[in-house]
Amino acid sequence: MVVCPQCQFENPNLNKFCQRCGTSLTQKHCPECGTTVPLNTLQCHNCGTVTGTVYLAVVIPSSSAIAPAENSPESLNNDHLQGANTSSESPSESSLDRIDTEPPTPEELQTPELTESQAQPLEDIFSQTDLEAITIPPEDALCTLQEPPPQSLERPVGAYLDRQERYQLLDALPALKIGETVTVRVLDTQPLQVSPLKVLQDPAATPSHPDVETFIIPAAQPYFSLASQTPNYFPHLQDAWESDSYQVILLENFADFPLLSELWSNRKTTPQQIVYWLGDLVELWVLLEPWGCRQSLLDLHNLRVFSQKSQQLCLQQLYFDQPDSALSLSNLGQLWQELFQQSQRTLVGSLTEVLRDLMEVKIQTVEQLRTALMVILDEINFPSNLPQQQTSQNELSPSTLNQSPTLILGEKLIHLEAVGRTDVGRQRDHNEDCFGLETQIKIQETPQGQIRSVRGLYILCDGMGGHAGGEVASQIAVDTLKHYFQDQYPEEFPTEEILQDAIFKANEAIYNENQQGVRSGSGRMGTTLVMAVVVNHQVVLAHVGDSRLYRLTRQQGLQQITVDHEVGQREIQRGIDPDIAYSRPDAYQLTQALGPREEQFVHPDIQFLEIEEDTVFILASDGLTDHNLLETFCETQLDPLLNPQTDLATAVDGLITLANQYNGHDNITAIVVRAWVSNP
Secondary structure (H helix, E strand, O other), rough: OEEOOOOOOEEOOOEEEOOOOOOOOOOOEEOOOOOEEEOOOEOOOOOEOOOOEEEEEEEOOOOOOOOOOOOOOOOOOOOOHHHHOOOOOOOOOOOOOOOOOOOOOOOOOOOOOOOHHOOOOOOOOOOOOHHHOOOOHHHHOOOOOOOOOOOOOEEEEEOOOOOOOOEEOOOOOOOOOEEEEEEEEEOOOOOOOOOOHHOOOOOOOOOHHHOOOOOOOOOHHHHHHHHHHHOOOOOOOEEEOOOOOOOEEEEEEEOOOOEHHHHHHHOOOOOOHHHHHHHHHHHHHHHHHHHHHHHHHHHHEEEEOOOOOOOOEEEEOOOOOOOOOOOOOHHHHHHHHHHHHHOOOOOOHHHHEEEEEEEHOOOOOHHHHHHHHOOOOHHOOOOHHHHHHOOOOOOOOOHOOOOOOOOOOOOOEEEEEEEEEEEOOOOOOOEEEEEEEEEEEEEEEEEOOOEEEEEEEEEEEEEOOOOOHHHHHHHHHHHHHHHHHOOOOOOOOOOOOHHHHHHHHHHHHHHHHHHHHHOOHHHOEEEEEEEEEOOEEEEOOOOOOOOEHHHEEEEEEEEEEOOEHHHHHHHHHHHOOHHHHHOOOOOOEEEOOOOOOOOOOOOOEEEEHHHHHHHEEEEEOOHHHHHHHHHHHHHHHHHHOOOOOOOOHHHHOOOOHHHHHHHHHOOOOOOOOOOOOOOO
């Protein structure tokens, strides 16, 4: 099928125009000059702008490969998944390949008799005397036939990498050697054709394929899993196939992104950004370890940044660790040292000691390293708290030594971080909770000082409706809200009207799903919602149902900010005594939810807050908040979160474990957001 780029309608393979909207399926306009160019070409013929879709092809020879010639049946073009074929032509067939539908007649089976002239040879090539004179050496008679030498898999520029002639080589494919991996660029000449793996990666299709990874070749599985879990770091998988001789993995092309080492050397890159990158490398180390791909971090050419504006670290491709390698955090320290040596930047604050401890294996755990980086970040952000002799070391650039960094204090929030976790609990057989989070920190250098822009979006939903109900509703709500704020309001602080509109759209999406499924009564799926949008030091939060948001500060302690939308609370608001209100059998029944009813029945509570001191926000489903669990264990489980040296991920894992111990009857979900502010 060919997917229209305009309306996403699925068209037959041979269509030249979309059946729904009429958009061309073979041409597009150059984004630079507007010239119409074919989809299967690399560049605009008018201005030279790259208009084609380019992927990186990772070609891995098999250890038992005898690379076939191009025209042999086992050529490199022979094993691509047939789902991507757009050709209407059938391969030519011989009489040996054809299976006849009619059985042969007895006359056709009869062997023709030879005439006397046909039975006699035309001439005697060897006489009997000649035959007796021919001798065969014993060793030749016993030897088996020698196999022909391996053919090269190399391909010139312009050749196709697959049998369907879709992916055209932009770089020559060199001769492959066992144990080596070759990466080349290919042009997708059918970019609107959906590849089989793209279908599997469709969020709408993936839940119905719990064993989806079994359809993916082993070498491509790390890409599929890592990109789906943490898409910002890794290229997406376009396609993958294999034969007995080779494996091919097609990846999103990150080769043109800036090198991390180049931006590291850029004097406009701030000390804070350097520390953030170090933290990203630590997180990548953790993500890659289970897959045996930590070697991917140790090649400077493989470390890329999406853009100088976003500053988001990413990997061009994955490299598997050698079987006999024993990588440790000290190898990561060697990479850091290489980055500083190449850039000739001065180590910031106590990073010198941290790097030395890494190299000497005094830092042995990721938790120790995360804590050390947090301390370094504090040294940068609060230089006035450092001894005078240490302030001069607080820069990364030799050209700016002996100058302390300047912060514009109008932007109070200096750092924001968040971790989310969800668990099925001890008694449920499936998880109806869902969450989404996104944190962005941008730093701009100006002649007046440094301007920091901080933004976060945090959404938690607790679904209801049983199998294929609650989990669907909560996922729809999270996806709708994420897309709403990413597409329509990516920068500005949302008003109450904007927040209401977003929530109504989420409700409408679930309600329409209920209507299409002809669900009624208790069979209608729905979900609770609690969400927070942070823009610098301002916060707007909204909730529907009984999922909660708490705030924790040193001055105010733990506060429950939201009020549950349930019958018991409704009665209390009407003046009924709490003991009487919660003696009702329906006291905990929800009075508000997204999805079961139209928007006129949805009334989200919306509140505006400001972050005036170090603050921790906790968004939680009732699996975590039941039985006053957070209030009971605030001192031991929550108060440590206000200490910068407390690892946030470890603390959230601890909350999930605590809830399983005391509230394991339900699904458990938590998002913990930690905000640090500058000194007044």
